[in-house]
Amino acid sequence: MTFKFKLNKLAKAVLIFNVILLSLLIGGLVVSAQEEEEAKGADPLAQGIRAVGAGLAFLGGALGTGIAQSRIGPAVMGAVAEDRANFGIGLILIAIPETLVIFGFVVIFLL
């Protein structure tokens, strides 16, 4: 069985948004790390790479969340359209992928 994965429009929009957000975040982290290191006198390159790593960790989580939510969202909408009692469980299902972003944040702080 083959599995073809295609991003729909919403997923693409979320992806682009996340990439922009992450670029800004990574840039900001690198600059702040450099400033901090310059103040401490440590190797700014090592600090910069660490910041990039933190950004990548966030990128993975954010991408995963975007893709998952772009698929769960319409499914929940459909389930709620048929029966409003599905709203509560639907909201929980939409929120679950957010944990991936939280993992990304945790990694940033660990680094």
Place this chain on the structure above:
Amino acid sequence: MSYEYLNARLRHLKARLLKPEQFAQLLGLSDLEEFIAALAETDYAPEIERSSVEFSGYALVEDALTRHTQRVFRHLADMAVGEADTLIRILLERFEVFNLKTILRGFHAGVDPEETARNLFPTILYPTAFYQELLKREGIPAVVDYLLAVGNRFYKPLTEALPDYEATRRLARLEGALDAFYFESAQKTLREMRSESAEIVRKMLGVEVDVLNLVYALRVVEAGVEAEEKFRYILPGGERIQEPLMRELLASLDKAAFLRKLQETPYARALGEFDETITAGELQERLEAWLYNQNCRIDPGRFFDIQPVAAYIWRVNVEVTNLRVIASGLWRGASRQAVEDQLIWVPGVMPERERVVAGAS
């Protein structure tokens, strides 16, 4: 198009389909009134209630089944937009073609229009009034004229095939023209859509074309037709048997040669064991049973494409057809065996036949 949205909503529709155990219960009934009462306990309740105001007996069941099928298909069509809407319309148009063929067959055989009307499948693309008008015509040429007058697209293949039919009185000319027109136009649209779901529907239709072609081929070989003309009626767009192989099958010198070649096709497994005594009717039965089985059960685990919708449409077809068979059997006082023989036994949709038979005896 978000199939996640459509398929999430579809789950609710699917949950309301009759369960195999409910069919087993309906099969055990001995009276049409009991059948109506049992049906009133299911998702058919609103239609049974509404139809009972105007009708009684078998007419009530007929009316309720028609209204119910139209309700669920309309609900399905209303849920879909864009690509899914087009695909659903293509899948539902099969039933319109089936109805047109049934009407032509009725006129050809001189069947009472009321009886023909009972064999039409409920549809939503063409209104019920359209078929009522067609049944009021005086013959096949008048049916074709009516299609032309109302701008129905199927007038075209029928107009082209009508002189041939009038010369030979062979209904297959008209039926073949309708099928060819439907399958060709549907497959053209599906190819242009260039999507995974369109490809799924195209393949489903292609398998149906294969089945129709195989049955046609065996009939031709059985009848010993040698004229070159027989090749003209091969339907285009087969999925697993391309035209050269179909021509080869049609060119078989006798039935034994045809069946030997058939063993080498991908459909040999679907047919199970068979020998030279198999008739075209039996071949058709086996292939159709396989087709129903395949198409009603293509959806497990699918959520991101059209397959759950296609399977649902096929299941509604099986459900309504079987309910009609049971109700009609009770109405006509047919034997249990005769009713069971006419049912479409799809595992998961219907109870296991052996168990039902054992329970009855």
